[in-house]
Amino acid sequence: MSVLDDIIDGVREDLTARRSRVALEEVRALAEQAPAPRDAFAALNASNSGVRIIAEVKRKSPSKGSLSEIQDPAELAAAYERGGAAVVSVLTEERRFGGSLADLDAVRASVNLPILRKDFTVDEYQIWEARAHGADLILLIVAALPDEELRALLALTHELGMNALVETHTPEEVERAVALGGRIIGVNVRNLKTLDIDRSVFGTLAGLIPAGAVVVAESGVRDIADVEQFVAEGAHAVLVGEALVRHENPEATVRTFTRAGSALHN
Template identity: 35%
Template sequence: MNILEKIFADKKKEVALKKSLIPVTQLEQSVLFNRDSPSLSARLKESKTGIIAEHKRRSPSKSIINHGLNVDQVAIGYKEAGACGMSILTDGKYFGGSLDDLLLARASVTIPLLRKEFIFDPYQIIEAKAYGADVILLIAALLDRQEIKSLSETAKSIGLEVLLEVHNDEELQKSIMPSIDLLGVNNRNLKNFEVSLEISKSLAARIPDEFVKVSESGISSTEAIKELQPYGYKGFLIGENFMKTDLPGESAKTFISQLL
């Protein structure tokens, strides 16, 4: 069992418990549920930099990254730095996040927020909307084509955009459908955690132009972004590079300024 499968097994237990405690009808009564979500894909298309800055306290591959910062301060810093959007890890056991992080960020900024989570149940999508997300992540490695279709259509029906993450051509081919807005290529091999930008480069030409291309993981320099932009990538998800510093917002500001 690789780490993704282990996380997924734990997530199924977690979601089953949540569903028994908080019904969908309660989530739908959230004051945030009926708000209009800003479009991350539109912002990325218009941007010269395309940075989606991430809030991440720890990860299975790197252990602790940064436990000392308030998510609202990080969110404000990212917004002021000029990030197109913010990604927020809401998994607790492996990444140290929570839905409260999403809520606090939403109260602090108006930029698009991505709920980065291991989503397999429509309940998690309703939850994302109720806590202020504008975009959800679906991971092709965890889902079959029908599940991707059903979950992405559920997200679209309540006004959320969908970022679909792939690692190889097989995952990409089962994921191409009209209910996806952004196609993300994860440069990290989830079996051994090795990172290579060649994954993004090799898949770029296979991603149809109607999807916003996003490169994820292992992007730690402006050179990497300039290397990927000619391949059609408009979005770049960066977390650890900013979060490992004491002032993620300032790190993001410096990084983004170097791209302009």
């Protein structure tokens, strides 16, 4: 069984437990009362300067264990916003990433930016839940689900006025993401089946994504040189977790990364 399959099994179990506490109808009612979603596509698409940074609140990971003792996700997210992040990503998966919906709530209350609820989305319940907790963008991992299910989840996302970051790792997955109508397409340079990083995957796959889509490079950014490289290879936005949560000054790091692309891009 791959790491991805294993993570998804845990996600489904946790989902069953949440669903028995809060019924889908209740979550839908909360989603309908939530303030209107922010336009994450527009936030990521503005292309007149620099690279957009999607700054992630990430406590731990299956490959590295604990990354940082994040005492206050709200304060971290506020630092990302001050540094010029375009979107804040909040990992809500609990077992492997140590996240929660409480982290999402804390971040929603502290920033004005669009928020990505970063989780292994396998069920429409999670999309209603994301909206109920104020998220504007959700993650759909192409490797995790067959096309019919992805299509239904993407349709619900758009119906609720949200956007999806459609994540790929192979040329076939990019083809599927494009055929499904993904407007924000991510290339994760980490293979979720093995957890190995291969930064060269980004350049190979970015060229397969048609104009009009927002192209996001995900994972493996260590420093400004990595950001520059992804931008030179066609990234409009770069999603960064570990390098920010480990840094003593996340605000300054986001600011530096944001400027990294401006000389190169268009």
